[in-house]
Amino acid sequence: KQEVTQIPAALSVPEGENLVLNCSFTDSAIYNLQWFRQDPGKGLTSLLLIQSSQREQTSGRLNASLDKSSGRSTLYIAASQPGDSATYLCAVINDYKLSFGAGTTVTVRA
């Protein structure tokens, strides 16, 4: 059974600081890994998708890395803004199922 862990569970930083969010998974035979953002009371917004053959993906201030052999992914958010405050979820796909971590709740203080 795939287990996905996200550390830390919560993070509070001043505006402008870089954010580093970690995701680890126990079964490295994944199809891909996807990072999502969720605002309170809202649905999931896809941020980045990393295929199993890729090492990283970038979109604007966001960069996600994937080390499949060690079962880790890291989401970097550069120059954080108050609008980045949200819960960030990582999900892996293997055996045709998506498995989620519990998320990291980020607060960016103005």
Next chain:
Amino acid sequence: NAGVTQTPKFRVLKTGQSMTLLCAQDMNHEYMYWYRQDPGMGLRLIHYSVGEGTTAKGEVPDGYNVSRLKKQNFLLGLESAAPSQTSVYFCATWDSLNTEAFFGQGTRLTVV
């Protein structure tokens, strides 16, 4: 292009009542999933389907049933609702060609 649409968006049930949640997708994806999200517990897989006419149990299937009679629709049923089923329910779809998962906007269900 609507993507993934969940119906209804909100519902309040009394204990023992039944209801069906509908997930409809227009992306021709093979795989569809139902999750529930509870505070502090992340998203947990209830049931999933790998194609029309197929269903399989996920992590927390008890108290729920599902059907996938048409490729574009995945129904989640609660036969006798319990307060423990108060949650936010999300539907997701995925396809091995596109590889990105897409989610509906969620259904907030309260059982009193």
